[in-house]
Amino acid sequence: MPAPRRKIKAGIIGLGLMGRELASATARWCHLLNLDFEPVITAIGDTNPALFDWFEQNFSTIRLKTTDYHDLLSSPDVEAIYCAVPHNLHAQFYVDIIQSGKHLLGEKPFGIDLEANRQILDAVAANPHVVVACSSEFPFFPAAQRIVGYIHQKRFGRIIEVGSGLLHSSDLDPNKKINWKRMVEINGEYGCMGDLGMHALHIPLRMGWLPENVRALLRKIVTERPNAQGEMAPCRTWDNATLACDVNTGDQHFPMTIQTYRIAPGETNTWYLRILGTEFSVEYTTKYPKTLRTMDYEPGREQAWQAVDLGYETAYPTITGGIFEFGFSDSLLQMWAAFMDQVANGRDGMTQPFYCATPEETHQQHLLLTAALESGRASRVVRVAGIESRLDLSGGI
């Protein structure tokens, strides 16, 4: 008989696009091997009760369904919550969840703006026994994990430059209806940067590459869109942002570009990371999800990139054969496993070392994006404020 697993009672608040993805990842827990913990979906919350059916059809473990998220916070049937609601609700919901003592995997950008993010971080600091993390799944792609390994091994020599980005294209269609992600009051002033920035920044920030300064080029390309009634409504969010950043870590000083585009013709959720160095370079894009390109260089030798097709090499071992492909939903499952591992074992006791994006990393993201907004407005280079030293958010249980 296998040893019993610790069951972690999990609730989901926000049952839209991401709420369902996370639930589906939970249903696929049997995919993972050798874990002694397991999330069980016990509670769901959304103001739209029409979304309950799909969950109830697929999860017989649900005990609580509600249109008032506070019900999850007072429920003994909930230990941890995944929260995927629009950005204007992040501060209130996340603070309430953390203060209720439930562990939180919250969606990015972790607050609609810097002030909202500060409120969340204050709640984190006041509740150190609560595990709090930000959703960011792309670093769990096998190639991304390899790149993290190369950075730790200091393979690059002197870093020449870094480029990271997340590219979408569906907004190229001017007839695409407006939704909350294109409304400043719900999505936030950051626009595409708040939506996509954490994806591009998670690995750079984890590696200590918070830029010193930024010059942002922000673009609004489609300025109005049809609403649900077919009338044209103003579309005030930034569509595309290119951030030219100066990173200085003391022993490395290099330019880093961060691209967050809603209108990148032909791209469907393309995440990429490129690091060029004097001794080693690497390039990866989810457009070619298996293929990792690298170049080793020694002075005087030929400069030749090589490509390797990676198989299913994952942070958490799975039943999938090593030759098969890895995709978006696999990365979400790996991220969910990392969060649950942190809940079950604490960050220092996790069964593998790559933990989810931290509250501090979301704060660094906000510091950069706030500076980027000012840079875009004033057309000048803006210094990024340093991470506040008063914050000690190492967290864990």
Ligand SMILES: NC(=O)c1ccc[n+]([C@@H]2O[C@H](COP(=O)([O-])OP(=O)(O)OC[C@H]3O[C@@H](n4cnc5c(N)ncnc54)[C@H](O)[C@@H]3O)[C@@H](O)[C@H]2O)c1
């Ligand atoms: N990690 C990723 O790859 C990824 C991808 C897309 C979106 N996101 C993030 O996930 C979050 C949600 O995005 P989405 O695409 O799932 O949005 P969505 O619009 O599909 O879902 C949001 C849900 O929140 C619900 N909601 C709104 N107000 C509520 C309230 N007061 N109480 C309870 N529920 C409420 C809505 O009814 C809706 O079902 C955002 O923070 C977004 O940035 C992350």
